[in-house]
Amino acid sequence: MNSCKKGLFLAIYFYNMWSAYLILTGLLVLLTLLPKIQNQHWIFRVPEFGKIQITYFIVLTFLLGFFFRSAEYFWYFQGTLFILFVHHGVILVKYTPLYRVRKHQRGKRSSQKLHFISANVYQFNTEYDKFIGLINRNKPEMFLTMESNGVWENALRALEKDYPYHHKVTLENTYGMHFYSKIQIKNSTTHYFVAEDIPSIEIHLETEDGFSFVFFGVHPPPPSPTEEATSKERDGDLLSIAKRVKDISEPVLVVGDFNNVAWSRSSILFRKTSHLIDPRIGRAFVPTFHAKYQLLRFPIDLMFHSEDIFIKELKTLDNFGSDHLPVYCEFFIDHHNTGQEERIEVADAEEKAEAEEMIIEGKKEDGDRDAVVTE
Structure with missing residues (x-):
C-alpha cells in the first residue's frame, strides 16, 4: 500500500x-x-x-x-x-567584455579626464543629504538630475558653491531636470520635441584647456500599464534628439533615463540616426533600475557619445534612496584619434523613413499626464 x-x-x-x-x-x-x-x-x-x-x-x-x-x-x-x-x-x-572592442589611451593632445554623474533622483525621495554626499565624494565636473522638482532644487543649492554653472527645468510632474557644472556653460537650451511637459536639455560647455562639447540630458516617458500605453512619445522624443545631434559638429554626449534598453529597435535607430556610439558595447550592461531589487534590474539609464569622446570608466554608484542607481562616467576628448570611426553605424534610407515616422507619431500622441504628481 x-x-x-x-x-x-x-x-x-x-x-x-x-x-x-x-x-x-x-x-x-x-x-x-x-x-x-x-x-x-x-x-x-x-x-x-x-x-x-x-x-x-x-x-x-x-x-x-x-x-x-x-x-x-x-x-x-x-x-x-x-x-x-x-x-x-x-x-x-x-x-559584455567577451565582445572585444579596441581600448584607447589618452594622448598628449587630448583633454584632461572629465567626469559626470547622471541620476534619476525619484521625485518623492527625501534623502537629499545622501545624494549631496555622493556628489561630494565623487567630485564630478558635472552632474544631471532627473525627476528633480522644486524641493530637490532647494536641496541642491548646497552644491552651487562648487557648481556655479547650472541649467534648471523645475517641474512637478516627475520630468523635472537639473544640470550643474564646474565647467563654464557657453549656452543652454530646453527642448520640448514631442510634448510641452517632457523637456530635454542641450548644454554647450568649454573646458579650461579649450575643449568644447555638448551635453544632452534626456528623460522620455516609459511605455507601461501605469504610465504611457505606448512607446510613441518616448521613441519620437529620442529620435528627435538624434536628428538634432547629427547636425552638431562638436563632440556630443547624450545622457539620461532613456526608459529604454540599448538593444531595442528604437535605441538602435537612435544610435544610427545620431551617428553616436554606445559605450556599453564591449563593456557591461550597467543595469540601474530597480535599485532595490538586484535580480529585477534593467539597464535603462543610458548614454551615447560621438567618436571623439573616449570612455575610460562607466559604472553605477551606491543607492541614495532613489529607485534608480546613479551612473558615473569618466571620459576624455581627443580630436586626433580616429580609432572609433569604425564603430559608427549609419541609418539606411528605410531606417531614416522609420525614424521620421516615429517622430511624427510621437508628436501626435497625447500623453495624459498631470502637471503636479503626488506619490
Missing part, C-alpha cells in the same frame, strides 16, 4: 513539474516573440527590458528539462530553449 501511495505521489509530482516546464517554455517563447512585433503598445515593448532575466530563465528551464528525459517530445522542447538561448545570447554578448 505504501509503495502504491509513493508511486502515485511521484506520478503527480512528475506531472506537475512537467506541466511547469511546458508552461515556462511557452512563456519564454512568447516573451521572446512579442518584441519582434513592431507595435509600440507597452505589451510588445516591455519584454525588451527583461532580456537579461529572460535569458537566465531559459538556462534554468533548460536544466530543469533534463529531469524529464523520458518524456515525449523532450528534445523538441529542449531544442526550442537552446535556440532561444542562442538568440538572446548573440544580442546580449555585445554588452
Whole structure:
C-alpha cells in the first residue's frame, strides 16, 4: 500500500513539474516573440527590458528539462530553449567584455579626464543629504538630475558653491531636470520635441584647456500599464534628439533615463540616426533600475557619445534612496584619434523613413499626464 501511495505521489509530482516546464517554455517563447512585433503598445515593448532575466530563465528551464528525459517530445522542447538561448545570447554578448572592442589611451593632445554623474533622483525621495554626499565624494565636473522638482532644487543649492554653472527645468510632474557644472556653460537650451511637459536639455560647455562639447540630458516617458500605453512619445522624443545631434559638429554626449534598453529597435535607430556610439558595447550592461531589487534590474539609464569622446570608466554608484542607481562616467576628448570611426553605424534610407515616422507619431500622441504628481 505504501509503495502504491509513493508511486502515485511521484506520478503527480512528475506531472506537475512537467506541466511547469511546458508552461515556462511557452512563456519564454512568447516573451521572446512579442518584441519582434513592431507595435509600440507597452505589451510588445516591455519584454525588451527583461532580456537579461529572460535569458537566465531559459538556462534554468533548460536544466530543469533534463529531469524529464523520458518524456515525449523532450528534445523538441529542449531544442526550442537552446535556440532561444542562442538568440538572446548573440544580442546580449555585445554588452559584455567577451565582445572585444579596441581600448584607447589618452594622448598628449587630448583633454584632461572629465567626469559626470547622471541620476534619476525619484521625485518623492527625501534623502537629499545622501545624494549631496555622493556628489561630494565623487567630485564630478558635472552632474544631471532627473525627476528633480522644486524641493530637490532647494536641496541642491548646497552644491552651487562648487557648481556655479547650472541649467534648471523645475517641474512637478516627475520630468523635472537639473544640470550643474564646474565647467563654464557657453549656452543652454530646453527642448520640448514631442510634448510641452517632457523637456530635454542641450548644454554647450568649454573646458579650461579649450575643449568644447555638448551635453544632452534626456528623460522620455516609459511605455507601461501605469504610465504611457505606448512607446510613441518616448521613441519620437529620442529620435528627435538624434536628428538634432547629427547636425552638431562638436563632440556630443547624450545622457539620461532613456526608459529604454540599448538593444531595442528604437535605441538602435537612435544610435544610427545620431551617428553616436554606445559605450556599453564591449563593456557591461550597467543595469540601474530597480535599485532595490538586484535580480529585477534593467539597464535603462543610458548614454551615447560621438567618436571623439573616449570612455575610460562607466559604472553605477551606491543607492541614495532613489529607485534608480546613479551612473558615473569618466571620459576624455581627443580630436586626433580616429580609432572609433569604425564603430559608427549609419541609418539606411528605410531606417531614416522609420525614424521620421516615429517622430511624427510621437508628436501626435497625447500623453495624459498631470502637471503636479503626488506619490
